[in-house]
Amino acid sequence: MTVVQDEPRVEELLELYRRMSLIRATEKAAYDLFMSGLVKGTTHLASGQEAVAVGASAALEPDDYVFATYRGHHHAIARGASPEACLAELMSRATGLCAAKGGSMHLTVADHNMLGSYAIVGAHLPIACGAAWSARIRGSGQVAVAFFGDGATNIGAFHEALNLAAVWRLPVLFVCENNLYMEYTSIKTVTAVAQPAAGRAPAYQLPAEVIDGNDVVAVRKAVSAAAARARAGDGPTVIEALTYRQYGHSRSDPGKYRPKEEVDAWLERDPLLVLAERLRDRGVDQPAIDRLDSRAREEVAAAVDAAKAAPPPDESTAFTDVWADGGAQWRT
Amino acid sequence: MADLITYREAVAAGIAQEMRRDPTVVCLGEDIGTAEGVFKTTAGLFAEFGPQRVWDTPISEQAIVGAAMGAAMTGLRPVAEIMFSDFLACCWDYVANEIPKMRYMTGGQVTVPLVVRTANGGGLGFGAQHSQAVENWAMAVPGLKIAAPATPADMVGLMAAAIRSDDPVLVFEHKQLLASKGEAPPDDHVLPLGVAEVRRRGDDVTLVALASTVPTALAAAERLAGDGIGCEVIDLRCLVPLDARTVLDSVARTSRLVIVEENPYQDGWGATVASIVADEGFYDLDAPLKRVAGACVPLPFAANLEQAVIPTADRVATAVRQTLDSG
Numbered sequence: 001m002t003v004v005q006d007e008p009r010v011e012e013l014l015e016l017y018r019r020m021s022l023i024r025a026t027e028k029a030a031y032d033l034f035m036s037g038l039v040k041g042t043t044h045l046a047s048g049q050e051a052v053a054v055g056a057s058a059a060l061e062p063d064d065y066v067f068a069t070y071r072g073h074h075h076a077i078a079r080g081a082s083p084e085a086c087l088a089e090l091m092s093r094a095t096g097l098c099a100a101k102g103g104s105m106h107l108t109v110a111d112h113n114m115l116g117s118y119a120i121v122g123a124h125l126p127i128a129c130g131a132a133w134s135a136r137i138r139g140s141g142q143v144a145v146a147f148f149g150d151g152a153t154n155i156g157a158f159h160e161a162l163n164l165a166a167v168w169r170l171p172v173l174f175v176c177e178n179n180l181y182m183e184y185t186s187i188k189t190v191t192a193v194a195q196p197a198a199g200r201a202p203a204y205q206l207p208a209e210v211i212d213g214n215d216v217v218a219v220r221k222a223v224s225a226a227a228a229r230a231r232a233g234d235g236p237t238v239i240e241a242l243t244y245r246q247y248g249h250s251r252s253d254p255g256k257y258r259p260k261e262e263v264d265a266w267l268e269r270d271p272l273l274v275l276a277e278r279l280r281d282r283g284v285d286q287p288a289i290d291r292l293d294s295r296a297r298e299e300v301a302a303a304v305d306a307a308k309a310a311p312p313p314d315e316s317t318a319f320t321d322v323w324a325d326g327g328a329q330w331r332t
Numbered sequence: 333m334a335d336l337i338t339y340r341e342a343v344a345a346g347i348a349q350e351m352r353r354d355p356t357v358v359c360l361g362e363d364i365g366t367a368e369g370v371f372k373t374t375a376g377l378f379a380e381f382g383p384q385r386v387w388d389t390p391i392s393e394q395a396i397v398g399a400a401m402g403a404a405m406t407g408l409r410p411v412a413e414i415m416f417s418d419f420l421a422c423c424w425d426y427v428a429n430e431i432p433k434m435r436y437m438t439g440g441q442v443t444v445p446l447v448v449r450t451a452n453g454g455g456l457g458f459g460a461q462h463s464q465a466v467e468n469w470a471m472a473v474p475g476l477k478i479a480a481p482a483t484p485a486d487m488v489g490l491m492a493a494a495i496r497s498d499d500p501v502l503v504f505e506h507k508q509l510l511a512s513k514g515e516a517p518p519d520d521h522v523l524p525l526g527v528a529e530v531r532r533r534g535d536d537v538t539l540v541a542l543a544s545t546v547p548t549a550l551a552a553a554e555r556l557a558g559d560g561i562g563c564e565v566i567d568l569r570c571l572v573p574l575d576a577r578t579v580l581d582s583v584a585r586t587s588r589l590v591i592v593e594e595n596p597y598q599d600g601w602g603a604t605v606a607s608i609v610a611d612e613g614f615y616d617l618d619a620p621l622k623r624v625a626g627a628c629v630p631l632p633f634a635a636n637l638e639q640a641v642i643p644t645a646d647r648v649a650t651a652v653r654q655t656l657d658s659g
Binding site: 160168 | 358384387389390392394395397398399400401402403404405406407408410425426429430434435436437438439440441442443445474475497498499526572573574575576577578608
């Protein structure tokens, strides 16, 4: 795959917008379903961070590996999960993406090599290294991408992963979604360097780039270049995408620790607004963009209806799939 | 007379057998390549299979086991070494939270066919952070299979089974057994996981043992035989799957049970075996069961102190006599 052109064609931009809008509508539905009591447990919404998932996915091959975090709905959908399967999972339905055994924090689309959403911060970075190592040994030409939050850069697994990836020159991309907050705490108050991911890359002699994570075109370009380097045998890249989550950390967090001016400034730079402006600059009129939004809302509304109508998982499935034979027997 | 091999050689032999058969089997760990492992349990692997199959890693337990997991999810069968089992604590997230849960929480979308092999147990004077028997740590986590061979032939057969398993398997290699010798297994030796072996027949009391406590139990049994006491010694071989049936069937004949385990009494694997027998074999027992386990202290350094806190043949023999005297 060649590195993508800096400026995508209008049709490509429209497709990127369609995908981002679909994620936005799904996250809105997840929020509403949670507030109405139909989603239990917790959710970590990625509204505001759609450009990272969609831009990166557009730059990857279909069989490349993607590893995400507990804030991972956007990555599951970007790699091919349907909003219905995701929402059914959140709503504990038998038709859920993970048969209602994973929940919001563990969305996985193995058919599309989206190999999991991990709820232990930073754990998946070494796992992504392993997928990249496997691709290298098998000579498959695949790359692995680990998406993670800024908070993950202060955990040991991040550093072990960057070092191993560097010394083994693994075809892996480390893409930090720096949304400025580790849970409820400003990342800059707990991190020794200004750029939590990119600022650590030089210690491992890895190339790094800080990009506008709310500009889907910038994300696509950076990931495309990094993936091309990885496929060429030139090893890993660290990408730090500056972005912002529009909801709080999780379902119970109104995000009041964030200054209003900061929130407002980032809402003005909403990735969908940024892309809409780009589309208008390219001659697409606003009603055409609005139609993409309403289609996304309609698709998600149908997904919500279908998920609501689906049955809960059969209780017997609590005792399946511990082992590869499908069972759970641990003794004679 | 069959050829003899050491338990140490059997580790590498089992891995090599599977690496020859299956090109997706790869090894990774600290010092396992040209250095051939600090315990020489990977001797010959790098020379035979080269750097594309045998990978030296940094001292990064999370990266080792995490990378093994990612490779296992994407078409390889990695065999990761954690040098001392105590260091499993450094990558416990992967062993407890990631590897055993991945298949289940994805609704069966993913399998994780990997082996984590590690040098376990005391008796060599390595002190409190390099001597623990930690097989009970792993047994506390649903979703892991656990093998702990006691003989060289079993090491080959269980290692092969672990590598062929589509489930994650922890293989505990007991440090005190590394120099022990036994009959070499036949070619392409593979044992099933979760099938215990009766090492000695006897009618008076059942001894249940694992790894290093198998020779300990056998030594006690030999001593007691001189007094006319017949001990049946069961080598569990695996903790998960647990061959409880063999234990229950034996207790149904002997009516007495002594469990010999090196991990600490507090939450050791023997407690699970004891609870199964109490639940399902209670009316077969003629006396309270006994557990001879590691003492509930950190492992001390000095040899006499270490021997004071891990199971010995003396303590096993005493426990057997107590069960015979008490009912």
